Amino acid sequence: MGCSMVDDLIPAATIILLRDAPQFEVLMVERHAEIAFAGGALVFPGGRIDAGDHNPAWAAHCEGFDAVPEEERAPRIAAMREAFEETGLLLARRNGETIGADEAEKLSSWRKRVEDDDRLFLEMIAGESLSLAADALQLFARWRPPKGVGHRRYDTWFFAAKAPESQRAKADGVEAMEIVWTAPADALAESTAGRRKMIFPTLRNVELLATSESADAVFSFAETRDRSPIEPRRIERDGAYFLTIPEDRGYPVTEEPLEKAMRS
Template identity: 40%
Template sequence: MSSQEFLPAATTIIAREADGLEVLMVKRHHEIDFMAGAMVFPGGKVHEGDNDPAWAQNAMRWNDVPAEERGLRIAAIRECFEECGIILGDPGRAVPGPEMTRARQAIDRREMEFLDYVREKEIVVDLSTLTAFARWMTPSIAPKRFDTHFFLVADPAGQDALSDGRETVETEWIAPGRALDLAARGERQIVFPTRMNLKLLAQSATLADAVAAATARELRAVRPRIVTRDGTRFVQLDDIDGYGAVEEKVAVP
């Protein structure tokens, strides 16, 4: 991959109202090669099958979504199912249990297409439940570069989040401000883009407020800038990116 190529990816911010706004975060397995041990939102790169036009038969509001966004939204829904067992839409005949666990594992290992499972269980996913929230593009110093689209969605009623035990090992509902406090104290490992989006979420008291704010703001492709001073690297954002003017020292593993 050249330094200018980006892998399309999607991230799902699942939110609910408990004692204020809470979001679902998952802990990445410590042995995986990307963001090991970090608390993140469910997400991953877009697969070829996510862009299959046959999804139109099992996706509500398919024609209401721009063609270039459909695969991203399917990827967000698939990753949500793989990593925490939540189906965004009508779950049909899919029931939590050993069979669903095996299906999640098979889809994750690319031994089964998510669309095939959706058809088998008469699931209908709903693309309209996802609100575009943010878009981040990985800086050039990273070994892998992603063009990641973040989507905000309400927690569907009657479903429990369960980690997959491979990519994710824990799930946690947490207020955005609380997550930021724990990260600042070193009690949670949360990477820069996730923290910046938690910062945005913390500005909203309710899910409706968060959706309204996301809908109202201009969706810009955020490209963090890396600068070096006296041998130390810093990551910077401009105020125009929507997170305020930010500069942080780049963490060295």
């Protein structure tokens, strides 16, 4: 089930799960090669914002719900749901404490069911007397491509969060084929060497993560930066085409030759 789209933009959310172990790392997943969008690419867990993510009943099952801006509530729920579906990591608490590995593993049988019907995520959380950690997410960026850039146009919210320390990530084998914990700089090196591929927004945000040295530094940085939507543009220069973003938004790299940019 999907939400209504404005100007054919598809509402979506993704989550940047971070850890210091002790090296600063980000969790990424390699998508199934046959998936229509970003097939075979290294991405952050994420996907469409579905109707169930807007259910007002979530107010009773999310910590920090009322303090979250209203427009961010469904995107945050979607980001946490997608993380659970694709990696098994569940940003949820019981009696104020983040659940551990054993409890998250016991809930793993719900992953495919939730993927098939997003409404079951609320049923699971409520039935287990858990609360989603909506207050653990920090808005990091929002990307919204204009017409003419990409075959599928997603209005995507990027949230950063610390990964649950004791839980173990495991790819679902459907959308996410491999779990990759990596230092941002190492992911960039793999991309440059052609061993991994990333779509344009992912690559730019990994470059931005690489400017920080810890998860806390990412959160501090995100709090102070302009997080209004980034809108890539296609430009022509000296007969060559480039995909570009504004230079005043803090991204180390702001353009890429169009023929090299993986957009969908």
